[in-house]
Amino acid sequence: MNSHADDILARAVSVFNKAPARQGYKGRVHVGVDLGTAYTVLVVLDEDGQPLAGRYQFAQIVRDGLVVDFIGAMQILSRMKAEVEADLGFALESAATSYPPGVAPAEVKATQNVVIGAGLECEHFVDEPTAANALLQIKDGAVVDVGGGTTGVAIFKDGEVVYTADEATGGTQFTLVLSGALGVSFEEAENIKKDPKRARSLYPLVRPVMQKVGSIVAHHIAPYDVKTIHLVGGTSGMPGMADIVAEMTGIPTKLPSHPMFVTPIGIAMHDREDKTATPPQK
Missing domain, CATH: 3.30.420.40 (ATPase, nucleotide binding domain)
Known part of the structure; x- marks a missing residue:
């Protein structure tokens, strides 16, 4: 970026x-x-x-x-x-x-x-x-917006959008998994999810959802020659997300310091x- x-x-x-x-x-x-x-x-x-x-x-x-x-x-x-x-x-x-x-x-x-x-x-x-790309100014690559409810993918070529897609996996799914695993309410799970002190202990629980996000991205970018993925959206800032997306796609994945505001x-x-x-x- x-x-x-x-x-x-x-x-x-x-x-x-x-x-x-x-x-x-x-x-x-x-x-x-x-x-x-x-x-x-x-x-x-x-x-x-x-x-x-x-x-x-x-x-x-x-x-x-x-x-x-x-x-x-x-x-x-x-x-x-x-x-x-x-x-x-x-x-x-x-x-x-x-x-x-x-x-x-x-x-x-x-x-x-x-x-x-x-x-x-x-x-x-x-x-x-x-x-998001109005701020990022990506000429070639993929911008992936992992929000509260969906994962949106846009492929850019020479600064122009050539493909977009959106699937219903995002922060809500992470919170639901934590709610069930920890036996707490959705609201409490949401607060736990946002606590940076608990990120390491929560990672094994949310890793499968991160892998789901990674599989969505991998599926949609497969037909294109994408060299770099740029993550945005509040959920993309969860520790480990960028690494999982890179692992699932085999493509270098970048994350800005404050992805929710991009x-x-x-x-x-x-x-x-x-x-x-x-x-x-x-």
């Missing part, structure tokens, strides 16, 4: 879920909304494509790329929008959003309607791996309205 993307991801971590350091910003902004199976993320980029502010929250409002709690999704996003606007001191007017490859147009429309319902214009949407930032880069920040209406 290029150093520019590394710098942007580091900047995102420093401002998301925090009051922004650049209060009083008056330039143009680009906004992205990622309604994930596990996390909902709102990203605001400045006119230079640098993270200005953002929010992320665990929320089970989407399942396998489909919005299953429209009202809950709209309420969460509305609250995030209001918090970011209060921090920045101006209103957010438009946003881009995303969808897993291969979902029905009606489901893409449902995601768009959540964004509109939260008070944002939404004319631009993009599939998740393509959004796709949301890329989504914001597709918000082409380029509107100037405006003060909220009194």
Whole structure:
């Protein structure tokens, strides 16, 4: 991954879920909304494509790329929008959003309607791996988005998408395995999964699910001459994931330092309205 993307991801971590350091910003902004199976993320980029502010929250409002709690999704996003606007001191007017490859147009429309319902214009949407590549800038290779519910694969050739696919295996499956193996609730298993101190002891339990992800990737990239795989998405950050995918595919596999934010930032880069920040209406 290029150093520019590394710098942007580091900047995102420093401002998301925090009051922004650049209060009083008056330039143009680009906004992205990622309604994930596990996390909902709102990203605001400045006119230079640098993270200005953002929010992320665990929320089970989407399942396998489909919005299953429209009202809950709209309420969460509305609250995030209001918090970011209060921090920045101006209103957010438009946003881009995303969808897993291969979902029905009606489901893409449902995601768009959540964004509109939260008070944002939404004319631009993009599939998740393509959004991720807006930040990664991969010319040739595969971008694999391992999210909360699905694993999305996109093959790039000369910077253009030549193939996309999506299968229903992701973070939810890891949590279900841990819930059953440890005899705890789904919610408790989710918290255990995210505890870095327990990663080593949990690895033998979740390794088979990692291998399933690896087999999905191997199947979809087999017809193509892929030299490098780039993992993104929150679940891809689980310790051992990149090694398992490399083992299952026989292809070098790279992982950014903060994979959960790659796709949301890329989504914001597709918000082409380029509107100037405006003060909220009194």
